[in-house]
Amino acid sequence: MIQVALVLVILAALAAVQTRYLRHGVIYLGLFSLGIAFVYLLYNAPDVALAEAIIGSTLSTVLFIVALQKYKIFTIYYRVSGEDAGQDAASQSVIKSLEKFCTKQELEAQIIYTTEPIADIVENHQFSIIMNKQNMQYDVFIHENNYKIDALKTYLSQELPSINVKILED
Amino acid sequence: MTYYILGFGVLTLLSALRILMGPSIWDRLLSLNLVTTKLVILIILFASIKKLPYLLDIALVYVLLSFTGTLFISVYVQRKGRL
Amino acid sequence: MMAFTTLIGNCLILLGLFFATLGVLGIYRFDHFYSRALAASKVDTVGYITTLIGFCFKEGLSSFTFKVAAILIITLLINPLVTHSVVRSAYISGYKPRKEQP
Structure with missing residues (x-):
């Protein structure tokens, strides 16, 4: 189970790095943070998973979108x-x-x-x-x-x- | 119980594959929503198996917060870059 | 009595798994974006609701059940919102079906 989740996370990270469109990269990063929060949960660290779910999937997405808006x-x-x-x-x-x-x-x-x-x-x-x-x-x-x-x-x-x-x- | 984990895990992987190959950005957003719901079900399964009810708080936070990013990206695309 | 509620719970979870599988299958089988949105929102939400009610039956009356019910209610509020927002964004942006566009 945990190996499958790690493979998913690595695939999302590779896709986020080498995509041509920056908006798609933001979505891949959202997938990455969801997956990595689940991996933390499997490693018996629920508090870290909580922090990752809050910061990774909400705050960093909003920050990246605001940065993309400036860059145009x-x-x-x-x-x-x-x-x-x-x-x-x-x-x-x-x-x-x-x-x-x-x-x-x-x-x-x-x-x-x-x-x-x-x-x-x-x-x-x-x-x-x-x-x-x-x-x-x-x-x-x-x-x-x-x-x-x-x-x-x-x-x-x-x-x-x-x-x-x-x-x-x- | 193991079969449930196997089934929902395979469904999560298939939805994530749709994110990686979906033709348009809206397909990706829909599939991100699908992955979120499947992961919430997986977390509830783990909490049910290990008899740890406090793992449900993480599922609650997932559900409460995961829609914000999707909403932001869709509004961003809809207004052509003006947030 | 206890085994009976567990049996009902297992049946409901299996039904939910079936509906979720149909939803993911619809994501792959349909070739228009808007029909994919239908499969991703309605069919998958039916699977989600059924699975969570199955968990409620399976665990009996405890704090677990109340938290699962809270998650269920929040999702019922949020899921249509997200799907509506995404499809509205696609429609206003002029996304026509059958046209591949990055």
């Missing part, structure tokens, strides 16, 4: 050059498409218009992606450590094939 802002720097203020129809449609991407990924888009050069933005600001418009050609710069990089590439290749994605390295 997707900052888009839109670099405009000189007289073009980024208000024409083509730029607006590109921005709207990027916002649709953010909604799909359950992120909140925060768009900042700027005129600084790209090197300054990379050096001085927190950014998720930088959009640059040059001669009617849009470029998207994304840092190589960004974890949305594959999703953004597949989305852009389906919706807006004219945009090419460039990867910034350290």
Whole structure:
């Protein structure tokens, strides 16, 4: 009995570590804490099981969800050059498409218009992606450590094939 | 009695497997609820076998508190990330 | 008399085990999310209630029975709440059956 419960706990922990979606990881952690409370019970430690049932399955789930809620802002720097203020129809449609991407990924888009050069933005600001418009050609710069990089590439290749994605390295 | 433990243990494992492979997040939440109820039944079985009524307090705490996490996650998903 | 209540308790627990098995089977057999929700809520709750009443019969009149009855009442209040919340979340989020979505 106890070996089966331990195997269940280990499976839940492995699934929580290597899942791609953070919300699924929270659910796996709930399963993990339920199972580990049962294992404590089988080891004749009811008080520890009580504490684990309270803390693990309620408090830590709520804390993880609140942390996930904070972790959702997707900052888009839109670099405009000189007289073009980024208000024409083509730029607006590109921005709207990027916002649709953010909604799909359950992120909140925060768009900042700027005129600084790209090197300054990379050096001085927190950014998720930088959009640059040059001669009617849009470029998207994304840092190589960004974890949305594959999703953004597949989305852009389906919706807006004219945009090419460039990867910034350290 | 051993057969009861065996039966409910197998059911718990099957429900947990549905959590690990369920296609959507709501399937996982439903199966988490199933696992909770099965574990409560298992704890009551152990308390009944070992004649230790204070183990029932743990089952009571399980029942009282386990729904909070499920409720939070479902509301979180329903409002698209705004809690 | 004592053996008779124990017999009734064992029968009820076996019935509960049967219903719980049907519920878990429904989780695997149905291919729409909403029918899976039906199997997970109603059928499984029937199994739960039957099993706990079986424990009450089996143990006789003691503090054990009162605690089990308290657990039963709390679960009867909470279980529909959880299922309603999950299914409402799925419906408002626009989850259509037959469409795989992470």
